[in-house]
Amino acid sequence: MHVPFVDLSAQYHSIKKDIDQAIGQVISETAFIGGKYVKSFETQFAELYGAKHVISCANGTDSLYILMKMLGIGPGDEVITAANSWISSSETISQTGARPVFVDVDPVYYSLDEQQLESKITSRTKAVIPVHLQGQMCNMREIKSICDKRGIPMIEDCAQSHFSEFQGTRAGLFGIAASFSFYPGKNLGAYGDAGCIMTNDDALAEKCLMYARHGALKKHHHQIEGINSRLDGLQAAILSAKLPYILDWTEKRITNAHLYDQYLKDISAITLPAVRTHTKHTFHLYVIQAPNREALIKHLTAQGIETAVHYPAALPNLKAYAYLGHSPNDFPVATRLQSQILSLPMYAEMTEEMIRYVAASITGFYTHR
Numbered sequence: 001m002h003v004p005f006v007d008l009s010a011q012y013h014s015i016k017k018d019i020d021q022a023i024g025q026v027i028s029e030t031a032f033i034g035g036k037y038v039k040s041f042e043t044q045f046a047e048l049y050g051a052k053h054v055i056s057c058a059n060g061t062d063s064l065y066i067l068m069k070m071l072g073i074g075p076g077d078e079v080i081t082a083a084n085s086w087i088s089s090s091e092t093i094s095q096t097g098a099r100p101v102f103v104d105v106d107p108v109y110y111s112l113d114e115q116q117l118e119s120k121i122t123s124r125t126k127a128v129i130p131v132h133l134q135g136q137m138c139n140m141r142e143i144k145s146i147c148d149k150r151g152i153p154m155i156e157d158c159a160q161s162h163f164s165e166f167q168g169t170r171a172g173l174f175g176i177a178a179s180f181s182f183y184p185g186k187n188l189g190a191y192g193d194a195g196c197i198m199t200n201d202d203a204l205a206e207k208c209l210m211y212a213r214h215g216a217l218k219k220h221h222h223q224i225e226g227i228n229s230r231l232d233g234l235q236a237a238i239l240s241a242k243l244p245y246i247l248d249w250t251e252k253r254i255t256n257a258h259l260y261d262q263y264l265k266d267i268s269a270i271t272l273p274a275v276r277t278h279t280k281h282t283f284h285l286y287v288i289q290a291p292n293r294e295a296l297i298k299h300l301t302a303q304g305i306e307t308a309v310h311y312p313a314a315l316p317n318l319k320a321y322a323y324l325g326h327s328p329n330d331f332p333v334a335t336r337l338q339s340q341i342l343s344l345p346m347y348a349e350m351t352e353e354m355i356r357y358v359a360a361s362i363t364g365f366y367t368h369r
């Protein structure tokens with residue numbers, strides 16, 4: 001059996017009529033940039049999510065950058081984020097001229113360790129970016145309380161956590177604003193690059209919109225120099241076509257995660273994902289800790305099972321951050337995890353048979369050693 005890591009084609013075929021119609025409409029109306037499809041996706045996503053403003057932009061990386069720029073972050077400032085994430089969470093800090101400050105991750109939930117946050121805050125800290133990695137939310141009660149007490153804005157990186165919840169509130173609704181990615185493989189994915197900013201703050205929403213549209217809210221009225229970061233009409237229409245299905249797909253991911261839990265529970269060598277109590281983990285990724293990982297990857301590949309590692313090097317250990325002068329011992333948890341974590345295939349369209357097959361292959365690997 002072949003089990004791909006993600007199967008975007010299976011999802012497309014399940015809603016082919018909706019997608020083809022959406023694409024056809026945009027093309028026949030040549031509504032390629034701006035216009036009603038972009039506006040209506042922004043409105044629909046905001047409504048479904050329960051947020052006041054959604055400002056679409058070209059990708060999730062831009063949404064982080066735009067937010068920090070519009071919060072006035074720049075040279076001389078520090079912004080705190082998690083030691084394990086995709087590089088967008090930290091490279092956008094540097095893009096503003098500020099310095100990224102990393103916090104190690106929690107050994108159980110793999111996200112920014114709230115207990116180490118306060119020790120990283122200085123008078124230069126201008127924002128904290130908790131990353132809700134893998135679909136699991138950070139401890140928002142603690143992180144929000146630390147940020148609120150010190151008046152530090154919190155920008156949630158929700159690229160991997162569409163519709164995740166912490167104590168009944170959705171990811172993205174805790175801080176001053178949030179960043180979302182609609183990269184094709186994300187839980188809500190476009191057919192190319194796409195992203196958005198979400199906020200309940202009217203003034204910040206207007207600033208971000210202006211900055212992302214060349215500094216102009218009205219054509220040719222450039223109040224500042226901005227950037228060009230737009231969601232195009234085709235991506236907007238595709239995302240709108242997917243919205244009626246997203247809650248169902250999210251539930252299916254959770255069901256599939258439970259199936260993995262059930263089929264993998266007896267393999268004592270591996271550690272299964274732990275879910276925080278009173279949260280909804282939306283399983284963008286299903287990540288196990290696997291001893292002898294490289295050999296396991298080879299074994300699974302030979303059996304037709306694709307896997308991935310998110311991420312093979314913690315951010316502070318990347319060459320890109322050598323200039324910060326960290327040693328791997330500064331982030332012992334993230335450094336240990338980088339050689340043990342393994343993301344198994346995970347998507348709504350997976351069948352129980354596929355999950356059973358993956359689990360049996362992993363069982364086979366550990367039983368024969």
Ligand SMILES: Cc1ncc(COP(=O)(O)O)c(C=O)c1O
Nearest residue numbers: 059060061086088159181183195
């Ligand atoms: C945690 C995290 N932050 C930010 C991003 C950036 O999103 P994009 O690829 O849309 O720029 C991604 C996705 O790749 C991500 O996984």
